[in-house]
Amino acid sequence: MNCQGDxxxxxxxxxxxxxxxxxGIDDVLDVLLRDGRVAGIGRGLGIPDGAHVVECGGHVVxxxxxxxxxxxxxxxxxxxxxxxxxxxxxxxxxxxxVCAMPNTTPxxxxxxxxxxxxxxxxxAGAARVYPLGCISVGQKGERLAEVGEMVEAGAVGIxxxxxxxxxxxxxxxxxxxxxxxxxxxxxxPEDLGLSRxxxxxxxxxxxxxxxxxxxxxxxxxxxxxxxxxxxxxxxxIHLQHVSTRLGVExxxxxxxxxxxxxxxxxxxxxxxxxxxxxxxxxxxxMNPPLRSPVDMEAVVAGFQDGTLDVLATDxxxxxxxxxxxxxxxxxxxxVGLETALGLLHTHLVATGVxxxxxxxxxxxxxxxxxxRLPGGTLxxxxxxxxxxxxxxxxxxxxxxxxxxxxWNTPFEGWDLVGRAVLTVVGGRSxxxxxxxx
Amino acid sequence: xxxxxxxxxKDLIGLEPLSADQIHTILDTAEPFKxxxxxxxxxxxxxRGKTIVNLFFEPSTRTRISFEFAEKRLSADTVNIQxxxxxxxxxxxxxxxxxxxxxxxxxxxVIRHGSxxxxxxxxxxxxxxxxxxxxxxxxxxxxGLLDLLxxxxxxxxxxxxxxxxxxxILHSRVARSNIYGLVKLGAEVAVCGPPTLLPVGxxxxxxxxxxxxxxxxxxxxxxxxxxxxxxxxxxxxVPSLREYNRLYGVxxxxxxxxxRELLILHPGPMNRGVEIDSDVAxxxxxxxxxxxxxxxxxxxxxxxxxxGGAPERAESAKAGAEA
Numbered sequence: 001m002n003c004q005g006d007x008x009x010x011x012x013x014x015x016x017x018x019x020x021x022x023x024g025i026d027d028v029l030d031v032l033l034r035d036g037r038v039a040g041i042g043r044g045l046g047i048p049d050g051a052h053v054v055e056c057g058g059h060v061v062x063x064x065x066x067x068x069x070x071x072x073x074x075x076x077x078x079x080x081x082x083x084x085x086x087x088x089x090x091x092x093x094x095x096x097x098v099c100a101m102p103n104t105t106p107x108x109x110x111x112x113x114x115x116x117x118x119x120x121x122x123x124a125g126a127a128r129v130y131p132l133g134c135i136s137v138g139q140k141g142e143r144l145a146e147v148g149e150m151v152e153a154g155a156v157g158i159x160x161x162x163x164x165x166x167x168x169x170x171x172x173x174x175x176x177x178x179x180x181x182x183x184x185x186x187x188x189p190e191d192l193g194l195s196r197x198x199x200x201x202x203x204x205x206x207x208x209x210x211x212x213x214x215x216x217x218x219x220x221x222x223x224x225x226x227x228x229x230x231x232x233x234x235x236x237i238h239l240q241h242v243s244t245r246l247g248v249e250x251x252x253x254x255x256x257x258x259x260x261x262x263x264x265x266x267x268x269x270x271x272x273x274x275x276x277x278x279x280x281x282x283x284x285x286m287n288p289p290l291r292s293p294v295d296m297e298a299v300v301a302g303f304q305d306g307t308l309d310v311l312a313t314d315x316x317x318x319x320x321x322x323x324x325x326x327x328x329x330x331x332x333x334x335v336g337l338e339t340a341l342g343l344l345h346t347h348l349v350a351t352g353v354x355x356x357x358x359x360x361x362x363x364x365x366x367x368x369x370x371x372r373l374p375g376g377t378l379x380x381x382x383x384x385x386x387x388x389x390x391x392x393x394x395x396x397x398x399x400x401x402x403x404x405x406x407w408n409t410p411f412e413g414w415d416l417v418g419r420a421v422l423t424v425v426g427g428r429s430x431x432x433x434x435x436x437x
Numbered sequence: 438x439x440x441x442x443x444x445x446x447k448d449l450i451g452l453e454p455l456s457a458d459q460i461h462t463i464l465d466t467a468e469p470f471k472x473x474x475x476x477x478x479x480x481x482x483x484x485r486g487k488t489i490v491n492l493f494f495e496p497s498t499r500t501r502i503s504f505e506f507a508e509k510r511l512s513a514d515t516v517n518i519q520x521x522x523x524x525x526x527x528x529x530x531x532x533x534x535x536x537x538x539x540x541x542x543x544x545x546x547v548i549r550h551g552s553x554x555x556x557x558x559x560x561x562x563x564x565x566x567x568x569x570x571x572x573x574x575x576x577x578x579x580x581g582l583l584d585l586l587x588x589x590x591x592x593x594x595x596x597x598x599x600x601x602x603x604x605x606i607l608h609s610r611v612a613r614s615n616i617y618g619l620v621k622l623g624a625e626v627a628v629c630g631p632p633t634l635l636p637v638g639x640x641x642x643x644x645x646x647x648x649x650x651x652x653x654x655x656x657x658x659x660x661x662x663x664x665x666x667x668x669x670x671x672x673x674x675v676p677s678l679r680e681y682n683r684l685y686g687v688x689x690x691x692x693x694x695x696x697r698e699l700l701i702l703h704p705g706p707m708n709r710g711v712e713i714d715s716d717v718a719x720x721x722x723x724x725x726x727x728x729x730x731x732x733x734x735x736x737x738x739x740x741x742x743x744x745g746g747a748p749e750r751a752e753s754a755k756a757g758a759e760a
Contacts, residue, residue, distance in 0.1 A: 202637050203638055204637070206637070207636040207638045207639060207641075207642070208613075209553055209554065210553035210576070210610060210613060211553050211554075211574070211575075212574075213636075213637060280554030280557060280558065321530070321532075324530070324532050325530065325531065325532075325558075326550065326552030326553070326555045326558055326573075327552065327553065327554045328553065328554075328573065329552055
C-alpha cells in the first residue's frame, strides 16, 4: 500500500470551518478531495458520484499538520518506536507528515539508509515520513556526509540532531554545500563545553535538586554562531527547539537582517518550565532543558510573532525502563506527536494567546515552506493531506493509550480540549477517532 | 506501620522538606542516645527484630560504619550491600534492587548513591523506611543533623550563630543539608569558595556569599570546611591543590588573627594540607571528632523515630524498653 497513491473514492468534507492561511481562508466551506488531490473548495459543492461524505459541521478543516522534528528510532532502537508505530502515532495526533531525524543506529548518513526510512514510511501507510540525512559521516562532526546522494534518495534536509555541530568550519561547509540542493541545514544548538553534560536547566531548581545545570549561554552561543555562519554563506539554517530568551531575540534580529533562518518551538518549551523537574521527574528531562519562566514567555512571544516559524514536537520516545531511573541516568526526551495539537489548542488558542489560523500556519503552512515539502495548503491540485479537528472534544492525556510505543510525557493527566478526529493523507483516511470520543 | 508517631513521615530524604520543629525533635531525641555509646555494654533492644539494609552504591567508610554502629547498638539485624560484588555491577537497575529488597520484607534501607534523587526514587517505590545516606550533590541529611547537634552542643544554640561553609559548595550534598537545616533553625549562613565551585542561585537559599576566606573567618562563629575532591582539580574547577590551599586552606596562621572562639567542623575524610591544615584539624578549635561521635547518636535517633518511636519515650527506650 502506498499512502501517496490515489485515494479511491472521492471524499467530500462538508460544512466545516476551513482554515487555510496559505490562501487566507477562514470560512465555513466544503472541501472535495479526488484522486489523491484537493479537487475544490467552496460553498455547497455538489456530491460527485460515489463520493464519501463526511459531515464536518462544528469541526475545523485544515491543511494537514507537518512536524519537522521527530525521532522514530528505527533502525536500531525499535523497542522505543518504529517507523510504523511512529507514523500511526503521528496520524492519530493529526499530523499528515513528519520529518525523521537521522540519529538512529546506524545513523542515516548514506543514500541506502535514506531509502530504507522512506520505504518503511511508505509501507506504514499513515503519515508521510520524510527522512533527514546526517550532516557528517556517523554524526561524528568531522567530515560532510554524501549530501547530494542522500537528497537524490529522498532526504529533505540534513542535520546531526542530538549532536551539535561543534566545528564552525564544518558548519560553514554544510551551509555552503547544501545550497546546491536547496535543502536546509538543521542544527541542535548547544555548546557542549558550556553545557558540560548537564541534566537540566541551570538555576535555582537545579541547585536545590543537586543536579548539573546547562546555562542558557550554552544554547545562545551556538545560535549566534549558526546565525553568523548562515549570514556568511547565504545558506539556510534551521534552528531546532529554541528554548532561550536571547536565542529568540538573536533569531528575530537575524531575520531583520535578512539571514535565511527558520526556527522551531516545541510544545513543552511553550508550556513548561524547569519546575516540572521537581521531584526528579524524568519525564521532564529533555534537551534543551525546560528553562525559566522568562525564557518560556520569550518562546511564546517568538511563536506569536513568527520569529519561531514552526511548531515541532521533537517527539523522542524512550522505553519506560529507561526513564525509570535516577534523573542523571535517564535519557533526554519526551513523546509529543499525540499531544501537540490538543496542547496548543487548549493552552494557546482557547486562551487567546494565538488565533486559530496562526496555529495552522505554525503547524502546517510554515513547516511545508521551511523544508519545501508538498502540503501546507488546500489549494486545488495539491496533495490531499487534510486534518479535521473537533475543537470541542474534551479528553485527558493517558500515555498508555498512545499509538506510540512509548508514553514518556510530562503532560500525563492533563485535560485538553480539541483533538484530531480525521487525518487524511493523499485523499485516504489514515486516522479516524472513535465516534465515542 | 506507626512511623507517624514521630511526625517525620516514612522516610528521611533531606532536611529541605522538614520543619524546624521536626529537626529539633531529631536533635532532642539524639541527646539520650549519646549516653548508650558511653556504656560498657553498648546495646539496647529498641530495634530488636527489625531488618535494616545499608545499600551503598558509592564507596564510604565513615558513614556506613556510623550507621552500622547505630543500628547494632539498637539491636537491629543489618546487612551491608556494597556495589562491588553485588548485582548492581552486573547491570541490575535500581528499580529491580528495590523490588528485591521489598520481596525480602526488610524494614529499613539506608541508601548512598552517586545520583541526586536516588534516595527519593527508592522511597517512592518501596514500603520500607528509607534513610538517605547521601545522594549525588543533593542531600546528606544525617550529616547535616550531626553538624547541627555538634554546634548546639558547643554553643548552646543554633539561632543567631554565624556559620560559614567553606569549599566546593557546587558538588556538595553536605553543604545543601547544612544550609537547609541551619537556615530553618535560625542561623546566619554564608558560603565561601572559588566562584567555579559555587552553584547558581545559591543566595536564594538564604545564604550570603563571602568570596575570600579571610573575610569568612572574621565573620563566622563556625567554619564547616568541606573536602575538596581530587577530581575537581582534574576537571579544571581549580588549577591546583597547592593554589587551593593558599587561597582557601584553613590554617592556624589564618585563624591566629581571630581572638574569639571559632569552631571548625569537617565532614571527613580530610585532605590534610589541602582544605585544612593539620595544626587546625588537631588544634583547639576543631570539633571534628565530636562530629563523629554525634553521628552515631543522631543516626540512632533517626532510626528510632522512623521505626515509630515516640520522641518523649526516647529516655525510657534507652533504659531498655522496645520502640
